[in-house]
Amino acid sequence: MTERTDHQALSDWAENEMTLPKNSTTALRGGDAAAAGRALLERAGGGRPPLDPNAQPGQESPRRQVRLPKPLSDSVDAIAARQGRRPADVMREAIAAYAASHSTPA
Template sequence: MSEKDYDAVAEWAEHDMTLARDAEKGLCGQEAAAFGRELVERSQGGRPSIDPDAAPGEKSPIRQVRLPRALNADLDAFARNHHRNASDVLREALSEYLAAHKDAS
C-alpha cells in the first residue's frame, strides 16, 4: 500500500466512514490502530498458504482434474454436508490415498 493509499484510507476513516446501524461504537485510539495494522498486514499477504512450509508470498501449485458428473456431484454434496470446500476434501482424500499406497510399487 502506498503512502497515498494510507492517506486516502485515513481521510475516509476520519471524515466519511459511517458505522453500521447495529454498531454501538467505532474503534478508537490504540484499539483502532491495532486493527488497522492487522488489516494492512492481512491485505499485503493475500490468502494464508495451505502449505505450512511455504515461504511468505509463495503460491501453492495448482492441479486440475476432470471428474465424471456423478463423482463431482458426490464431492459437492459431501463437502456441503461436512461444511467444507471441495478443495479441502480433495487434498485430504489424496493425502490419505497416497499414504495408504506409499509402499505399493
C-alpha cells in the same frame, strides 16, 4: 446475469450518485479508495494463507486441475455440504490419503 446487473448498478450508484456525509474523513472514492484498498492488502500480508504450514512467505501452493465424471463431482459436493467444508478441502484430504497409502518409504 441479474446479479452482475445488480452489482453493476450498485457500483455505479456508489461511484457516481451516493451522497457522502459532509466533511467525511472515512469515505473514499476512485483512486483514493483503490490506494487505500491496496495499502490494506499489503498490511494484511496479501493473499490467502498458505496450505502448507511450513511454506516460506510468498510461496504459493501448486495448482492441479482434474476433470471428474458428473456423479463423482456431485458426490464430492454432497460430502462437502454435509461436512460444512469446501469441495477443494474434501478432494485435498482424499488425495493426501491416497498418496500416503501408495507412497513407498524412502
